[in-house]
Amino acid sequence: MARRSSGKVTVRAIATEAGVSIATVSRVMNGHEYVAPETRALVQEALNRLGGTALIPGTASEDSSAGAVYVRCPYLLTDYFGMIVSSVAETLDLHGRRLILSAGDAAREASVISGLPDDPDIAGAIFIVPSESNEELEELRAQGFPFVVIDPRLQPPRDIASVSASHFAGARNITAHLVQLGHRRIGVIGGPQEWLASEYRLAGHTSALADAGLLTSPELIVRNREPATDWGYDSACRLLDLPERPTAIVAFNDKSAVGALRAAFEHGLRVPEDISVTGFDDLYLSLSTLPRLTTVRQPLEEMGRMAVSLLMRLIAGHAVEALHIELATHLVIRDSTGPAPAPL
Numbered sequence: 001m002a003r004r005s006s007g008k009v010t011v012r013a014i015a016t017e018a019g020v021s022i023a024t025v026s027r028v029m030n031g032h033e034y035v036a037p038e039t040r041a042l043v044q045e046a047l048n049r050l051g052g053t054a055l056i057p058g059t060a061s062e063d064s065s066a067g068a069v070y071v072r073c074p075y076l077l078t079d080y081f082g083m084i085v086s087s088v089a090e091t092l093d094l095h096g097r098r099l100i101l102s103a104g105d106a107a108r109e110a111s112v113i114s115g116l117p118d119d120p121d122i123a124g125a126i127f128i129v130p131s132e133s134n135e136e137l138e139e140l141r142a143q144g145f146p147f148v149v150i151d152p153r154l155q156p157p158r159d160i161a162s163v164s165a166s167h168f169a170g171a172r173n174i175t176a177h178l179v180q181l182g183h184r185r186i187g188v189i190g191g192p193q194e195w196l197a198s199e200y201r202l203a204g205h206t207s208a209l210a211d212a213g214l215l216t217s218p219e220l221i222v223r224n225r226e227p228a229t230d231w232g233y234d235s236a237c238r239l240l241d242l243p244e245r246p247t248a249i250v251a252f253n254d255k256s257a258v259g260a261l262r263a264a265f266e267h268g269l270r271v272p273e274d275i276s277v278t279g280f281d282d283l284y285l286s287l288s289t290l291p292r293l294t295t296v297r298q299p300l301e302e303m304g305r306m307a308v309s310l311l312m313r314l315i316a317g318h319a320v321e322a323l324h325i326e327l328a329t330h331l332v333i334r335d336s337t338g339p340a341p342a343p344l
Helices: 011-018 022-029 037-050 079-094 105-109 113-118 134-142 167-180 196-211 229-240 254-266 300-315
Strands: 068-073 099-103 122-128 147-150 162-165 186-190 221-223 248-251 276-278 295-297 324-327 330-332
Touching: 011 022, 011 037, 022 037, 068 079, 079 099, 079 122, 079 300, 113 122, 113 134, 122 300, 134 147, 147 300, 162 167, 162 300, 167 186, 167 196, 167 248, 167 276, 167 295, 167 330, 186 196, 186 229, 186 254, 221 229, 229 248, 229 254, 248 254, 254 276, 300 324
Parallel strands: 068 099, 068 122, 122 147, 147 162, 162 324, 186 221, 186 248, 248 276
Antiparallel strands: 295 330
């Protein structure tokens, strides 16, 4: 038998009746676009059974502007990640939003995202290079929970909002720069094979070589398990120990490039006279090396600001068409690249 009320019921009562979270009910009541039709129907049916016609003002989770934003960055907050998180924090503060941060190696092992839709105090989330699978993200999306991914590790599904830099264009530009300097045998210190950025940057590198009528030799590509200085050093040593060493090395990031500079020095090579070295990211580190690094500038702070802006629209239930946003990169030419050395 249908239960009737005085016409006004609480969000909590509707959630209990429908068997969903308080946050889910709030999103349905606020007309949020990203709520599965079946979930919306469950909430509507529960409201009908309770005989309610409106929410009691001030009920917890009724106002979507009150919730905090959960920011997950399962990495140490050094340079690259630190710049993104700082930008996200500053922009959220401008929007009057509290930030709940989960970061560092411990965060990588934590499994928390499945419980986010059930937390009435969290309005949305930002995931930075998330370690979660696409299936986990799709499940979260199906529950109507608003979130944005910054620099996705995997190719994100079409309906999941993401912000990244143009990895392909950045890598293409830096290799084209080396080709223009006369380099034809260019070594690549790639990133982790499973990372989307690694795939795009290698594709950009290959594209620039193809434009010059060149092919990449497999022996000139070394994959990093972790894009850090030590791995850059080890990878560069492998390239420099080849019977015919490269005349230039493009590294996955500035940290890897620093390792390559060290390897060149230990091999008795001058940069850029004997070998050119490039990075990617344009961290402060790139200005601290001798010589200073030629690199690709990623708009890290703008990525954070754009992600917050996109999330605010999702939380408010606004229609968002451009779900995958790529921001332009910029080639920064410094001292670590020069003309290819004459053949011996």
